[in-house]
Amino acid sequence: MPLKLKGKIYKSVLRPVILYGSECWAVKKMDEKRVHVAEMRMLRWMCGVTRMDKVRYEYIRGSLRVAPVTEKFKGNRLYWYGHVKRRDEMHVTKRVLNLQVDVWRGSGRPKKRWMDCVRSDMKYDV
Template sequence: MKWRQVTGTTCDPRMPLKLKGKIYKSVIRPVLLYGSECWAMKKTDEKRLHVAEMRMLRWMCGVTRMDKVRNEYIRGSLKVAPVTEKLKGNRLSWYGHVKRRDETHVTKKAMSINVDGWRGRGRPKKIWMDCVRSDMRERGVSDSETGDRTEWKKKTYCADPK
């Protein structure tokens, strides 16, 4: 919905690309990633999010897939980081926030909750903590580093290119 509201400005060929990138970063991407801190994303979900983002960025640049312009070039011209990287940064930021909470806080208790019962047959569903562990492995951070907020943010934040 937000994309359709700003299409008149973002798809206007007279608008500079830098301004279009700023509009995307401040209006569209936050809507796209709203609540993403607690999503357990599968590869197919990440791919779907990436495709939606690239479709919007291509519209903004006035480029079609038939023009055979690389995604990296489009991202570079708009100065936008990949949405999946921002998603992982948001997830790790939230994880650090929860780990620094008081032991009696609800979110901290919910992280260590153990549910009794039987698991069904087949492969277990992907859980949020699995995503956090893989994100931490990718960024090279450990659980013990969550205590220092500034260091955690430096290591887990995904900045947009300059």
Template sequence: MKKRLHVAEMRMLRWMCGATRINKVRNEYIRGSLKVVPVTEKFKGNRLSWYGHVNRGDITHVTKRVLSLHVDGWRGRGRPKKRWMDCVRSDMKEKGVSDSMTGDRTE
């Protein structure tokens, strides 16, 4: 999915610049000239922002309860599907943020 988003984004950026693939202009040059952050980086930031917002919320709210929800049963064979929390944990690890940093701030 990330690859498809990257391709679509670069197609739009090239269109904005008036460059085609025939011109052989590097993606980094186009991105630098327009000063645009990759869309996947924006997704990571928004995902972490939403996680922090939900984590600071009331314990009785449905979004907070869903985060700690455990479903009985078994998952099918093969590679496990990537869940939203898996993405959040990898984003937090990449940015160097711990779970304790997302809670309420006491001053």
């Protein structure tokens, strides 16, 4: 099977499975790394390449013509944010987005929130 066709199969079958619901995830670096590793395993398997062959990820992506799935995470998150911002003020998703919760979280590092991810994505794209 030609690599171009394998890339199309990846884009139409595997990538939607990986990205399902990703617009609502507050993704940490460790989570992005795990998804990246799983994606590269699939791409290497599709190309018939092992890690022992020492083929660069960029070459594999270029031959299949696919973008990194982590970039798609950012695009999906920003798309969903725009969708929520266009909603009516009384819609539940818009009300939840504007919700302010004053809860004592304790000591330690604060948890990463979805809006933090959106803000960093907007900085990245600008």
